[in-house]
Amino acid sequence: xxxxxxxxxxxxxxxxxxxxxxxxxxxxxxLMLTGGAAWALLFVPPDYQQGHSVRIMYIHxxxxxxxxxxxxxMAGAAAVFLIWRIKLADVAVKCxxxxxxxxxxxxxxxxxxxxxxxxxxxxxxxxxxxxxxxLFFLYIGVxxxxxxxxxxxxxxxxxxxxxxxxxxxxxxxxxSVEWWYTLHQPASFSLTEKPAMPVEMWLPLxxxxxxxxxxxxxxxxMRIRNEILLREKNTDWVKQWLAVR
Amino acid sequence: MRFESLxxxxxxxxxxxxxxxxxxxxxxxxxxxxxxPMLARRNIIRTAKSxxxxxxxxxxxxxxx
Numbered sequence: 001x002x003x004x005x006x007x008x009x010x011x012x013x014x015x016x017x018x019x020x021x022x023x024x025x026x027x028x029x030x031l032m033l034t035g036g037a038a039w040a041l042l043f044v045p046p047d048y049q050q051g052h053s054v055r056i057m058y059i060h061x062x063x064x065x066x067x068x069x070x071x072x073x074m075a076g077a078a079a080v081f082l083i084w085r086i087k088l089a090d091v092a093v094k095c096x097x098x099x100x101x102x103x104x105x106x107x108x109x110x111x112x113x114x115x116x117x118x119x120x121x122x123x124x125x126x127x128x129x130x131x132x133x134x135l136f137f138l139y140i141g142v143x144x145x146x147x148x149x150x151x152x153x154x155x156x157x158x159x160x161x162x163x164x165x166x167x168x169x170x171x172x173x174x175x176s177v178e179w180w181y182t183l184h185q186p187a188s189f190s191l192t193e194k195p196a197m198p199v200e201m202w203l204p205l206x207x208x209x210x211x212x213x214x215x216x217x218x219x220x221x222m223r224i225r226n227e228i229l230l231r232e233k234n235t236d237w238v239k240q241w242l243a244v245r
Numbered sequence: 246m247r248f249e250s251l252x253x254x255x256x257x258x259x260x261x262x263x264x265x266x267x268x269x270x271x272x273x274x275x276x277x278x279x280x281x282p283m284l285a286r287r288n289i290i291r292t293a294k295s296x297x298x299x300x301x302x303x304x305x306x307x308x309x310x
Contacts, residue, residue, distance in 0.1 A: 052257035
């Protein structure tokens with residue numbers, strides 16, 4: 001296990017393995033995104049309370065889920081970097097931050113657009129919305145700190161520590177709909193209970209959630225590979241790889 | 246199919262504006278996320294290759310005239 005961990009921690013081996021996975025992952029995710037969106041737009045029945053605006057759920061909920069679990073992944077990579085000093089983990093933190101920020105932005109804006117026809121307002125300062133906005137600023141903070149310290153040693157450590165400190169925000173987001181009385185509805189999905197929605201509504205949502213995850217991983221891998229090429233450009237294996245491009 | 250006509254599909258009982266704005270934005274953000282690393286990769290390869298060529302040339306003293 002530890003051996004495997006260290007092998008994957010080597011930029012060269014990660015680059016080789018991920019090279020085989022990135023295209024199938026990307027193709028599968030784009031197919032699922034297209035199919036899921038077509039299903040959500042054309043075939044899902046209108047909600048008895050919300051009408052057609054429920055179709056926004058299929059792009060908003062996966063984005064919101066991924067905004068949070070993307071942060072968990074970033075914090076996980078940050079912890080790996082701080083504990084084991086694996087450089088690839090630092091690359092992973094650097095590469096996931098802009099991706100996570102853009103998905104959080106997407107969750108916030110699609111949520112605002114969905115809020116207008118269903119709640120009658122674009123934005124309220126309730127706990128769920130505010131803590132998600134804080135999540136967005138945490139991602140931006142990690143990006144800003146990196147670009148401010150880019151040329152200094154310790155940039156990776158500082159970003160990793162900031163990413164870990166921000167983890168306190170995650171339970172606030174998760175339980176905000178239960179701790180406070182808010183406008184935002186409680187989770188529509190749970191790992192432990194059967195969904196309250198009929199199957200023709202939750203199945204396309206499940207497809208979209210999986211598709212967003214696959215897309216997220218594919219883009220993360222593409223960004224990590226670019227960063228590896230930049231950092232290892234003076235090594236023999238990168239020169240050999242470049243020679244045949 | 247839940248819609249009787251194309252215009253009903255675009256209108257969606259008045260929610261069309263919101264739904265299409267949200268889907269449009271999603272498309273733009275996801276496409277940008279895909280396009281960005283592809284562009285970066287092309288630039289990295291191009292820069293690295295020209296640097297390698299330059300390195301090879303400067304190693305030959307007769308080229309320095």
